[in-house]
Amino acid sequence: xxxxxxITDLADRYDLLVVGAGPAGLAAAARAADCGLxxxxxxxxxxxxxxxxxxxxxxxxxxxxxxxxxxWKGGALLTRLAQSRAVLAPSCTVWSVAPxxxxxxxxxxxxxxxRARLIEAAxxxxxxxxxxxxxxxxxxxxxxxxxxxxxxxxxxSSGLVPAGRIVLAGCGPLLYLLAGQLAAAGATxxxxxxxxxxxxxxxxxxxxxxxxxxxxxxxxLALMAKARARxxxxxxxxxxxxxxxxxxxxxxxxxxxxxxxxxxxxxLLHQGVIPGVNLxxxxxxxHEFDEDQHCWVPQVDQWFASSVPAVAIAGDxxxxxxxxxxxxxxxxxxxxxxxxxxxxxxEQRDAQAAPIRAALARSLRGRRFLDxxxxxxxxxxxxxxxxxxxxxxxxxxxGQIRDTASRLGVTGPNQMKAFLRCGMGPCQGRLCGPTVVxxxxxxxxxxxxxxxxxRLRPPVKPITLGELAALPQxxxxxxxxxx
Amino acid sequence: MRAPAGSADVIIIGGGIHGCSTALHCARxxxxxxxxxxxxxxxxxxxxxxxxVRQLARHIAEIPLxxxxxxxxxAIGDLVDDDCGFTSDGQVLVAEDEADLAGCRARVDxxxxxGFHHEEMIDAAELRRLVPAVAExxxxxxxxxxxxxxxxxxxxxxxxxxxxxxxxxxREGVQVTRVARDGAQWxxxxxxxxxxxPRIVNAAGAWADRIAxxxxxxxxxxxxxxxxxxxxxMPAFIKPVVIxxxxxxxxxxxANGTVLIGGGYLGRAIRDENRTVLxxxxxxxxxxxxxxxxxxxxxxxxxxxxxxxxxxxxxDLPVFGPSARHEGVYHQFGFSAHGFQLGPGAGAVxxxxxxxxxxxxxxxxxxxxxxTQTPASRTQA
Numbered sequence: 082x083x084x085x086x087x088i089t090d091l092a093d094r095y096d097l098l099v100v101g102a103g104p105a106g107l108a109a110a111a112r113a114a115d116c117g118l119x120x121x122x123x124x125x126x127x128x129x130x131x132x133x134x135x136x137x138x139x140x141x142x143x144x145x146x147x148x149x150x151x152x153w154k155g156g157a158l159l160t161r162l163a164q165s166r167a168v169l170a171p172s173c174t175v176w177s178v179a180p181x182x183x184x185x186x187x188x189x190x191x192x193x194x195x196r197a198r199l200i201e202a203a204x205x206x207x208x209x210x211x212x213x214x215x216x217x218x219x220x221x222x223x224x225x226x227x228x229x230x231x232x233x234x235x236x237x238s239s240g241l242v243p244a245g246r247i248v249l250a251g252c253g254p255l256l257y258l259l260a261g262q263l264a265a266a267g268a269t270x271x272x273x274x275x276x277x278x279x280x281x282x283x284x285x286x287x288x289x290x291x292x293x294x295x296x297x298x299x300x301x302l303a304l305m306a307k308a309r310a311r312x313x314x315x316x317x318x319x320x321x322x323x324x325x326x327x328x329x330x331x332x333x334x335x336x337x338x339x340x341x342x343x344x345x346x347x348x349l350l351h352q353g354v355i356p357g358v359n360l361x362x363x364x365x366x367x368h369e370f371d372e373d374q375h376c377w378v379p380q381v382d383q384w385f386a387s388s389v390p391a392v393a394i395a396g397d398x399x400x401x402x403x404x405x406x407x408x409x410x411x412x413x414x415x416x417x418x419x420x421x422x423x424x425x426x427x428e429q430r431d432a433q434a435a436p437i438r439a440a441l442a443r444s445l446r447g448r449r450f451l452d453x454x455x456x457x458x459x460x461x462x463x464x465x466x467x468x469x470x471x472x473x474x475x476x477x478x479x480g481q482i483r484d485t486a487s488r489l490g491v492t493g494p495n496q497m498k499a500f501l502r503c504g505m506g507p508c509q510g511r512l513c514g515p516t517v518v519x520x521x522x523x524x525x526x527x528x529x530x531x532x533x534x535x536r537l538r539p540p541v542k543p544i545t546l547g548e549l550a551a552l553p554q555x556x557x558x559x560x561x562x563x564x
Numbered sequence: 565m566r567a568p569a570g571s572a573d574v575i576i577i578g579g580g581i582h583g584c585s586t587a588l589h590c591a592r593x594x595x596x597x598x599x600x601x602x603x604x605x606x607x608x609x610x611x612x613x614x615x616x617v618r619q620l621a622r623h624i625a626e627i628p629l630x631x632x633x634x635x636x637x638x639a640i641g642d643l644v645d646d647d648c649g650f651t652s653d654g655q656v657l658v659a660e661d662e663a664d665l666a667g668c669r670a671r672v673d674x675x676x677x678x679g680f681h682h683e684e685m686i687d688a689a690e691l692r693r694l695v696p697a698v699a700e701x702x703x704x705x706x707x708x709x710x711x712x713x714x715x716x717x718x719x720x721x722x723x724x725x726x727x728x729x730x731x732x733x734x735r736e737g738v739q740v741t742r743v744a745r746d747g748a749q750w751x752x753x754x755x756x757x758x759x760x761x762p763r764i765v766n767a768a769g770a771w772a773d774r775i776a777x778x779x780x781x782x783x784x785x786x787x788x789x790x791x792x793x794x795x796x797x798m799p800a801f802i803k804p805v806v807i808x809x810x811x812x813x814x815x816x817x818x819a820n821g822t823v824l825i826g827g828g829y830l831g832r833a834i835r836d837e838n839r840t841v842l843x844x845x846x847x848x849x850x851x852x853x854x855x856x857x858x859x860x861x862x863x864x865x866x867x868x869x870x871x872x873x874x875x876x877x878x879x880d881l882p883v884f885g886p887s888a889r890h891e892g893v894y895h896q897f898g899f900s901a902h903g904f905q906l907g908p909g910a911g912a913v914x915x916x917x918x919x920x921x922x923x924x925x926x927x928x929x930x931x932x933x934x935x936t937q938t939p940a941s942r943t944q945a
Contacts, residue, residue, distance in 0.1 A: 188844070545863050545865055
């Protein structure tokens with residue numbers, strides 16, 4: 082492996098660009114390089130690992146027990162990449178991916194070292210992973226309220242633990258995992274407020290046998306049981322709001338019809354993860370609404386190729402499956418790309434993929450149980466309180482969106498932008514998109530699938546005007562003008 | 565032949581700001597209207613353009629229409645019950661050097677001879693007063709003080725809603741597949757049945773050449789995709805919209821601080837897929853112009869870039885007015901990336917022509933005959 086630190090270290094063209102160095106991207110890059118492809122693995126963080134294995138090679142958290150055995154598995158993926166011929170570009174942002182069927186290549190806009198450049202790739206694998214599902218409750222914009230994922234970034238990359246009294250609220254395996262990690266790191270957790278709707282058990286129970294046969298998830302269950310025994314869990318939470326003037330001072334919680342306020346200095350929210358679709362959406366890949374996971378997922382074939390030629394999507398970005406399955410999906414996507422580029426015959430590809438597919442099926446067994454059990458309650462997807470902010474960038478409330486949807490007959494999130502600017506801020510709808518869709522669906526009596534999603538625009542990550550103005554006129558750009 | 569799914573006095577094909585405005589003004593005149601839009605109102609050029617409401621630097625042939633429109637923009641809330649986000653802080657054409665400035669002066673003098681006074685020369689001091697952030701080297705320019713900007717999709721949808729409230733039958737998601745004569749009527753075939761009317765308006769934007777071809781009036785329409793980009797919020801530093809004479813630039817800061825950068829650099833339009841492809845090389849040239857002119861913008865983060873699908877005619881002028889071949893057919897398309905401001909007024913003039921047969925607003929030089937008739941046939945006519 083070699084490392085690109087400057088924009089001039091990059092070649093004009095690669096066989097394969099892999100975006101994102103989490104488990105899927107690490108595995109895809111290593112496998113593709115082993116197949117003889119020239120590979121660039123670009124990741125915007127300073128060190129590879131993604132969110133699940135964030136900073137696994139550089140973390141200051143040295144006691145293995147704090148982050149748990151699963152975390153340290155990421156080291157093996159780094160080692161494998163290091164032994165491959167792939168090029169790793171850390172702190173490198175991919176801000177545009179534009180396939181051009183007419184030319185038979187993909188134009189890639191990248192920024193590295195404060196400079197931007199256009200390069201080309203024959204194939205692209207998006208391994209941009211998941212994001213936390215927005216959790217809009219009253220007061221969620223107060224200082225001191227963070228997502229569980231944000232707290233985990235601070236813990237993994239810098240060994241930081243929030244000071245004072247911590248409340249965690251929400252549902253899903255990552256919430257329990259983080260609670261355990263923070264407790265092991267010495268944090269003061271005063272409550273874990275579980276919002277898992279009780280009636281979800283009825284839907285999920287049919288998928289329970291599969292879950293029990295899944296060794297990977299059973300491990301998670303053990304972890305959760307341990308956390309529950311040690312931490313102050315409270316189940317059956319039906320309403321939440323963060324309280325405080327200049328910062329959070331407490332969380333108002335309703336359970337079994339009774340409400341109380343729990344004083345805290347930090348409130349960590351989490352209600353599951355959903356695919357981060359911004360890049361695949363901006364490229365124009367077709368997406369569909371997954372009812373079980375209750376989120377938009379890109380359509381992919383059995384090689385994780387998207388609806389757009391030369392673009393594949395591996396890992397949690399193509400549907401939530403967890404770290405182990407993400408790495409396996411990365412391998413399969415790499416084999417697909419190698420075959421399309423003529424480095425593997427179909428027979429070689431299929432033979433190499435067969436054992437990986439078997440492992441993938443094992444790793445995904447039991448996933449459906451988690452999806453059904455931790456599906457958030459309706460009120461946490463579409464906040465009933467009109468004053469709750471939904472779009473944080475543009476400070477648009479749930480009430481404004483409901484009113485515009487019903488009074489002005491706005492039937493889709495793209496039209497909503499023109500009236501309220503929701504989704505037009507720097508986050509490009511990452512924090513409001515799912516909620517806006519829920520609110521419109523509710524107001525119009527439609528399903529989220531019928532409402533659709535934002536049409537997203539590049540640059541998928543902001544670049545400065547200065548970077549763009551200094552964009553070198555590469556051969557690719559000149560060709561684009563002449564065409 | 566199928567029984568019609570609907571009939572009206574007028575069928576308008578296309579739900580951009582022009583189609584919606586014509587629907588509104590026809591409805592105000594008591595005509596029954598069906599508007600057919602293949603996507604949703606304002607989905608393409610009308611919804612994603614720069615929102616400039618500009619009389620500045622228009623071609624002479626467009627100025628009367630533009631003047632009629634500007635009067636409506638300044639009372640837009642009365643017309644459509646929505647302010648459409650319209651603000652009027654003027655538009656300024658910045659001369660980058662003395663040669664540029666001489667060109668500006670010749671233009672303003674020519675307009676004055678023709679009786680138009682909306683464009684006004686400004687010196688370096690007035691330029692600095694209006695646009696304090698502009699580079700020191702610029703010697704002056706031209707201002708059109710009543711110009712401004714609006715929010716495109718919001719404006720287009722306001723016209724649609726108002727037209728509907730006056731009785732116009734707006735059908736979105738209905739694509740026209742063919743237009744043909746049917747006795748004294750025109751039959752407009754769609755995926756949702758046939759519609760008939762004695763009069764039809766072709767306001768189909770980048771798709772209008774297909775309607776015109778059905779009518780035996782083929783036009784050399786080019787499908788273009790002008791690109792725009794917008795930055796994160798910046799401290800307020802400029803009120804008017806700024807355009808240039810030599811280089812391509814349109815530059816506007818909104819009240820919320822975001823800055824819209826355009827100027828007509830083209831991406832690639834794939835109209836049958838409702839899709840555009842950006843050309844980052846050209847956007848870089850666009851960014852370089854801003855870098856030169858507004859040093860304050862150099863570190864501004866660019867949040868989004870996009871392109872709309874739009875029709876351009878070879879002479880950059882719209883096709884506007886009655887058909888050259890058929891009774892009851894009217895064209896309103898090909899606005900060549902500067903049709904948004906014209907929408908309110910063009911709809912009013914078109915409705916007047918449809919209802920009364922004529923308008924006092926001159927539209928000379930905009931007719932379809934300039935493309936469809938050979939010099940020989942023009943002499944015969």
